[in-house]
Amino acid sequence: xxxxxxxxxxxxxxxxxxxxxxxxxxxxxxxxxxxxxxxxxxxxxxxxxxxxxxxxxxxxxxxxxxxxxxxxxxxxxx
Amino acid sequence: xxxxxxxxxxxxxxxxxxxxxxxxxxxxxxxxxxxxxxxxxxxxxxxxxxxxxxxxxxxxxxxxxxxxxxxxxxxxxxxxxxxxxxxxxxxxxxxxxxxxxxxxxxxxxxxxxxxxxxxxxxxxxxxxxxxxxxxxxxxxxxxxxxxxxxxxxxxxxxxxxxxxxxxxxxxxxxxxxxxxxxxxxxxxxxxxxxxxxxxxxxxxxxxxxxxxxxxxxxxxxxxxxxxxxxxxxxxxxxxxxxxxxxxxxxxxxxxxxxxxxxxxxxxxxxxxxxxxxxxxxxxxxxxxxxxxxxxxxxxxxxxxxxxxxxxxxxxxxxxxxxxxxxxxxxxx
Numbered sequence: 583x584x585x586x587x588x589x590x591x592x593x594x595x596x597x598x599x600x601x602x603x604x605x606x607x608x609x610x611x612x613x614x615x616x617x618x619x620x621x622x623x624x625x626x627x628x629x630x631x632x633x634x635x636x637x638x639x640x641x642x643x644x645x646x647x648x649x650x651x652x653x654x655x656x657x658x659x660x
Numbered sequence: 661x662x663x664x665x666x667x668x669x670x671x672x673x674x675x676x677x678x679x680x681x682x683x684x685x686x687x688x689x690x691x692x693x694x695x696x697x698x699x700x701x702x703x704x705x706x707x708x709x710x711x712x713x714x715x716x717x718x719x720x721x722x723x724x725x726x727x728x729x730x731x732x733x734x735x736x737x738x739x740x741x742x743x744x745x746x747x748x749x750x751x752x753x754x755x756x757x758x759x760x761x762x763x764x765x766x767x768x769x770x771x772x773x774x775x776x777x778x779x780x781x782x783x784x785x786x787x788x789x790x791x792x793x794x795x796x797x798x799x800x801x802x803x804x805x806x807x808x809x810x811x812x813x814x815x816x817x818x819x820x821x822x823x824x825x826x827x828x829x830x831x832x833x834x835x836x837x838x839x840x841x842x843x844x845x846x847x848x849x850x851x852x853x854x855x856x857x858x859x860x861x862x863x864x865x866x867x868x869x870x871x872x873x874x875x876x877x878x879x880x881x882x883x884x885x886x887x888x889x890x891x892x893x894x895x896x897x898x899x900x901x902x903x904x905x906x907x908x909x910x911x912x913x914x915x916x917x918x919x920x921x922x923x924x925x926x927x928x929x930x931x932x933x934x935x936x937x938x939x940x941x942x943x944x945x946x947x948x949x950x951x952x953x954x955x956x957x958x959x960x961x962x963x964x965x966x967x968x969x970x971x972x973x974x975x976x977x978x979x980x981x982x983x984x985x986x987x988x989x990x991x992x
Contacts, residue, residue, distance in 0.1 A: 594989040596707040598730065599719030602753055602768060602981045604972055 701738030701957060705746065705989035707731070710965060719982060720968065722773070728968040729779065732877050734989060735961045736846070738790055738824065741954070743846060743881040743992040748775065748966075748985055749872040750856035751865070756982035763866055768981050770859035772971050775851070775875050779965050782834040782850060782878075786826065787960035789845040789885055792952035793820040793894050795912060797903060799944040801921065803936040814944055816920035819952055820911045824959060827889040843885045845958035851877040851966060862984060877987065878964040884954050894948040904941040917941065 709715050710729045722728045734744055750773050755765035795818055800811045832840045837848060852875045860872035898911055906912040914937075915929075921940050922929040932940070968985065 594703075594705040596705060596987045598707055598715055598985040598987060599717070600722060600750070600753065600773075600968065600983050600985050601719040601756065602722045602970055602972065604723075604768075604976050604978050604981065 701736065701740070701959070703737075703739045703742075703744065703989070703991070704735050705987065706733040706735065707987050708733070720985070722968055722970045723972065728970070729965055730968070731963060731965050732987060733961060733963050734878070734880075736957075736959050738959055739957050741790075741845060741882050741957050743879070744962075745879040745990050745992050746851075746877045746964075746987060747874045747990070748877050748987045749860035749874050750968075750985050751862045751869075751872075751983040752859045753981035753983035754862070754865075755977075756980045761862060761864065761982065763864070766975070766977070768970070768973060768976055768983075770856040770873070770983070772855070772973060773983075774853070774855045774969050774971075775877070775966050776853050776969065777851060777965065778967055780834060781963070781965040782837070782848060783963050784828075784832040784837075784840075784844070784848055785961040785963070786830055787828055787832065787844060787846075788824040788826040788958060789890055789955045790822060790824055790957035790959070791890055791894075791955055792822050793891075793911065793948045794818075794950045794952055795820045795906065795946040796949045797917065797920065797944045797946050801925075801936075801940050801943050803925065803932060803939070812925060814921055814924055814940075816924055817949070818912065818916045818920045820906075820948075821913055822956060823894070823911055825890050825893050827885070827893045843889045844883065845885050845955050846880040846882055846960070846962070848962055849876075849879040849881070851875065851879075851964060860984070860986060877966050878962065879992070880962060881992070887951055890951055891948055899947050900945055902942055903944040903946060906946050907941070912946065914941065917944065 707715070708731045709720070710727070710731050712731060715730065720728065720730060732746055734746060750770040752767035752770050753773075754767045755762040797814060797816045797818060800813050802811045827843045828840050829836075832844075832848075841847060854875065856873045856875065858871055858873045859869045861867070861869040894911075898906060898909060901909070903912060903914075903917045907914050907917070918929045918932065918937060918940065921944070922932060
């Protein structure tokens with residue numbers, strides 16, 4: 583760095599005050615969850631949920647059908 | 661014996677004095693002050709709001725609704741031929757209690773503040789180079805009593821006095837910078853972008869910050885502009901003018917002209933009468949043929965408009981925060 587000559591002074595410097603006004607935080611910070619993140623992942627793919635739901639429904643319907651079929655048989659046995 | 665010897669001693673001293681007097685006269689001396697001018701101009705830094713007005717006591721407002729822009733200007737006035745660099749550091753922003761910083765409060769870190777140049781404003785105004793021109797004097801002069809002196813053709817080259825030359829338009833913008841680059845005595849470079857990752861220290865701040873992030877806002881490198889452009893600009897302004905006009909314009913020193921002419925006439929300048937000098941000064945004309953050595957300095961105004969933006973952390977409490985941007989100019 584060269585020095586100045588004549589009436590000029592050494593390195594010049596200006597200080598600028600900077601202000602920020604924080605009014606309020608508009609909403610909670612957005613947090614993205616995904617499998618493998620540090621937060622526990624409790625969700626399951628929608629397709630899987632749908633498949634289980636269908637399976638349970640089908641099983642339930644089969645049980646009801648079986649019970650209904652056995653009742654007439656039992657009566658005749660009596 | 662003593663009485664007899666005194667007259668002899670006096671006589672001897674008198675004789676010695678008589679011998680010494682002419683010796684002292686031969687050793688006479690004359691003191692001649694010698695002066696020279698080195699570029700002693702000034703280089704100043706100005707930091708203002710975008711309109712050129714001073715930034716108020718409340719500071720540069722950042723955040724939503726505020727531009728955060730500031731105008732950074734470096735102005736040279738016949739300053740020595742040197743480059744420059746303008747850089748900036750940023751402090752953390754502490755809760756501001758109206759007159760003092762609350763150092764116990766949680767600050768907004770300097771890393772939340774970034775500098776950029778969305779306007780792409782960068783310009784140079786009235787750039788001039790400080791040079792010593794070389795002037796060729798030609799013409800025919802007649803010296804001595806009227807009617808007795810024979811015309812003598814003069815063709816002498818003399819060094820002119822330091823002059824400021826402008827070869828470019830008043831304003832060079834970023835779009836014309838590349839085409840004007842070869843004619844600039846000092847180039848103009850764009851600044852660095854990004855965040856102030858490490859803070860600078862505020863006055864009174866209890867935590868030391870020895871290695872703040874420094875961002876270059878604007879820089880320039882000294883270079884020798886194309887000589888042809890300088891010579892051409894000088895020639896178009898002064899070419900063909902008489903020696904008297906060039907002296908009046910500050911481009912020539914009269915003694916340099918008279919000395920050069922006397923040299924070609926084969927006489928010492930003191931033999932030239934006042935009318936001879938007047939005749940010489942009005943008979944000779946000058947052309948600028950080159951410049952002596954390198955550029956000596958420059959005048960000009962260099963501007964950029966950086967903008968500060970802030971990404972307020974979600975954890976920041978409501979309130980007013982304040983910090984400092986320190987802008988520093990250095991020669992390079």
